[in-house]
Amino acid sequence: MANAIKVRSKIEGDVALIRLLISHPMETGLRKDTEGQLVPAHFIELLTITYQDRTVLSAQWGPAVSRNPYLAFRFKGAQKGEKLRITWVDNKGESQTDEAVLE
Amino acid sequence: MHCVNSKLVCTLLLIGWFGSAMAGEDATVDAERLQDALRRSFSGATPEEWKTRVEQDRNQTLCSRYRNAPPPDIAAAISAEALSSVRYPESNKLLGDWKKGEQLAMISGGGQVSRIVPDPAGTRRGGNCFACHALSVKEVAAGNLGPVLTGFGKARGTSTETVRYTYEKIYNAQAYFACSFMPRFGHNGWLTPDQIADLVAFLLDPQSPVNR
Amino acid sequence: MTSFASMWPRLLLALLLPCLWCIVARADDAQDARTREEINKYREMLQEGNPAELSEARGEELWTTRAGPRNATLEQCDLGLGPGKLEGAYARLPRYFADTREVQDVESRLVTCMVELQGLTREQATRGWYQANSDMEGLVTYIAGKSRGASIETPQVHPAERDMNALGNALFFRRSGPLDFSCATCHSQPDRRIRLQEVRDLLLPEDARIVLTQWPAYRVSQGQVWTMERRLMDCMRQMRWPEPGYLSEALIALQVFLQKQAAGGVMQAPGIKR
Amino acid sequence: MKQDRRAFLRLVSLMTAAGMLPRLAHAETWNQAAFAAKSVDDVVKLLGGSAPQQSDQVILNGPEIAENGAVVPLEISSKLPGTESIAILIEKNPNTLAATFNIPPGTLPDVQTRVKMNETCNVYALAKSDGKFYYAAKEIKVTLGGCGG
Numbered sequence: 012m013a014n015a016i017k018v019r020s021k022i023e024g025d026v027a028l029i030r031l032l033i034s035h036p037m038e039t040g041l042r043k044d045t046e047g048q049l050v051p052a053h054f055i056e057l058l059t060i061t062y063q064d065r066t067v068l069s070a071q072w073g074p075a076v077s078r079n080p081y082l083a084f085r086f087k088g089a090q091k092g093e094k095l096r097i098t099w100v101d102n103k104g105e106s107q108t109d110e111a112v113l114e
Numbered sequence: 115m116h117c118v119n120s121k122l123v124c125t126l127l128l129i130g131w132f133g134s135a136m137a138g139e140d141a142t143v144d145a146e147r148l149q150d151a152l153r154r155s156f157s158g159a160t161p162e163e164w165k166t167r168v169e170q171d172r173n174q175t176l177c178s179r180y181r182n183a184p185p186p187d188i189a190a191a192i193s194a195e196a197l198s199s200v201r202y203p204e205s206n207k208l209l210g211d212w213k214k215g216e217q218l219a220m221i222s223g224g225g226q227v228s229r230i231v232p233d234p235a236g237t238r239r240g241g242n243c244f245a246c247h248a249l250s251v252k253e254v255a256a257g258n259l260g261p262v263l264t265g266f267g268k269a270r271g272t273s274t275e276t277v278r279y280t281y282e283k284i285y286n287a288q289a290y291f292a293c294s295f296m297p298r299f300g301h302n303g304w305l306t307p308d309q310i311a312d313l314v315a316f317l318l319d320p321q322s323p324v325n326r
Numbered sequence: 327m328t329s330f331a332s333m334w335p336r337l338l339l340a341l342l343l344p345c346l347w348c349i350v351a352r353a354d355d356a357q358d359a360r361t362r363e364e365i366n367k368y369r370e371m372l373q374e375g376n377p378a379e380l381s382e383a384r385g386e387e388l389w390t391t392r393a394g395p396r397n398a399t400l401e402q403c404d405l406g407l408g409p410g411k412l413e414g415a416y417a418r419l420p421r422y423f424a425d426t427r428e429v430q431d432v433e434s435r436l437v438t439c440m441v442e443l444q445g446l447t448r449e450q451a452t453r454g455w456y457q458a459n460s461d462m463e464g465l466v467t468y469i470a471g472k473s474r475g476a477s478i479e480t481p482q483v484h485p486a487e488r489d490m491n492a493l494g495n496a497l498f499f500r501r502s503g504p505l506d507f508s509c510a511t512c513h514s515q516p517d518r519r520i521r522l523q524e525v526r527d528l529l530l531p532e533d534a535r536i537v538l539t540q541w542p543a544y545r546v547s548q549g550q551v552w553t554m555e556r557r558l559m560d561c562m563r564q565m566r567w568p569e570p571g572y573l574s575e576a577l578i579a580l581q582v583f584l585q586k587q588a589a590g591g592v593m594q595a596p597g598i599k600r
Numbered sequence: 601m602k603q604d605r606r607a608f609l610r611l612v613s614l615m616t617a618a619g620m621l622p623r624l625a626h627a628e629t630w631n632q633a634a635f636a637a638k639s640v641d642d643v644v645k646l647l648g649g650s651a652p653q654q655s656d657q658v659i660l661n662g663p664e665i666a667e668n669g670a671v672v673p674l675e676i677s678s679k680l681p682g683t684e685s686i687a688i689l690i691e692k693n694p695n696t697l698a699a700t701f702n703i704p705p706g707t708l709p710d711v712q713t714r715v716k717m718n719e720t721c722n723v724y725a726l727a728k729s730d731g732k733f734y735y736a737a738k739e740i741k742v743t744l745g746g747c748g749g
Contacts, residue, residue: 015380017379017380017383019375026708030374030375031375032375032377032379032380034377034380034459036458036549039694039716041694043234045230045231045232047234047235056630057628057630065704065706066702066704067704067706068701068702068703068704068707068711069628069701069702070699070700070701070702071628071631071635071699071700072698072699073635073695073697073698073699074695074716075688075690075693075695075697075698075699075716075717076698076713076714076715076716077546077670077672077713077714077715077716078377078549078670078671079377079380079549080713080714081374081377081712081713081714082711082713083374083375083711083712083713084701084707084708084710084712085707085708085710086706086707086708087706087707087708088706102630142492142493142495142496143489143492143493143495143496147493148496148497151493151497151575151576151579152576154571154574154575155570155571155574155575155576155577156567156568156570156571156574156576157571158568158569158570158571159568159569160568163568164568166503167502167503167504167566167568168502168503168567168568170500170501170502174501174502174506177501177506178499178500178501178508181499181510182499182501182510182514225504225566226563226564226566227563227566227567227568227569228559228563228569229569230456230559230569231563244521245520245521246520254361254665254741254743255521255522255743257518257519257520257521257522257523258517258519259512259515259518259519259520259525295511297504297506298506302504302505302506303504304504304505361665364663364664364665365663365665365667367663367664368663368665368666368667368672368673369667371663371673371675372671372673372714374673522665522667522743523667546668546671547668547670549670600667600668
């Protein structure tokens, strides 16, 4: 899906407030579908966010993170126009990388 | 017994017939048009689903027509008929097991029809009482569509009148309040007389969390 | 059965008992208010990032992407304000359309466009409409988002529009099924809750506006955006009515009635709901 | 020495940018054991700590009642100097550890996200500051929201 990561950024002084929305089912492996079958676990395990060339946040997630995950955090030394790079890898080995320009 | 019943029934029909003429057929849309729209919209319903979930009985027709506020004479006839239709447990024991009652009060699912979200097999029906009533203090997620029933038994005691009244009210709430929003659990066969007796116990038994 | 005369004492008793309940009721108001306060905090914290934005983005892409046998986009679809006109269109639906000679809501109108412009069959256009990330979810969320800030103003000009409003009104009050439910059972009194869930009084304009301006909405419990038809269909499931057909007259008529109740409400969709 | 180091860093960043070092960019591998642990103490051990201390420098902001356990909004932050990482633990979830966040220098130790809760229970915000673990805890009630359909 083309726009599976939506990034909102706001810079105050040199602190950037980043808000992410990632399109991902985050299945726990414990949920049953309408036919009563268990839906296999499918969740993001690793998330890495880099700004220029330094990692500004890296996270490890389990299936308890909600579906279509939301994440907000702040880091210093940010400038408008610079690129933020977001990469996630899930338990199926699927991965997605997206870039966003800081507003 | 029959004569009373039949007299009641004919007064109801008379009033019903009169009533609707006076208050004017559902001024919004005529019955023919409504039936047509229902038939097309619920064309996927099985004959059984159509009969038990779309077709209206006399009570539903009257309450819908009068927007649940029937004139006094019709209201009295509705309540009289409702009270006379109450069926009691064979054992004639109207105060059952409050623990089973508490279970029933919690169960909200069951008896639903959906192709998109079908009821899982074996889903039990219950009273879903917490949806509308505050009952035990520890259940925070209680509704307020119906009156607070916390301490119901403590306030009333368990005299035979109170037990009977509580049983009849759950069996067919309209026996005491015509066109009440409360479902006619017993009358519609949603809950059995014995299940209703368990709910009565949940409300009245001093040990029940409702009265603790 | 006992005669009417002997039932009289019990009826008298019945009249006294209800008033006993009101004494018991007041004691729990404090706990009620605290619960409500905490639930509002929960809802406020959710407003921050609404995953419906992901559906909006998908919807915009679908609106502008060529598809179907005719390899066409939906950009010429007329939602009532003219081909391709999106701003404020959702806030003025359902309405009568001369080309189909029917009163249509946003979902039935989109299906008309998918069939007429893109050459899809009706079955293709509606297949899996209720599933997460479906085309319909994306498109409806995107279109509703284009009405943010617009006031709800549905026409009652054409006879068919008035007829559908009357039909919606009748359905709203029509009690049927094993629990004797109608929409009015839950939605015709102010300040009412089912468990902790407000069930607004849709006969009260200001309450109706609060509700109708937030749908379609991302439902956290389902992890997807629900359109208004999906919302009404699930109400009927819980009312123990049968499941109506998608795009059926009953669902559109109810929307005509409800939008009229919410006239003047400023759209904030897509909302985020439990 | 400094010269070589800067040259090396530039080389690494070029290779990363060119995607030639994807695994390296993800130096971490998923801490399977920690995410399988069933208690707060086990999780802390598997995150390399022991006997976490309660501290009011760790702040867990969340609702007291969540209308639906599928999405419980939380904000966790730490005022402890040199906070290296923050984690969310949910006591009665099938797996206690929900998420961990590494906080590099320059990033504020303050994260908002949403988690699933299986039932009413204590939620822990765990912060690691120069090798030691500190926590704040709060009970969050998960109610059966809606009409219980």
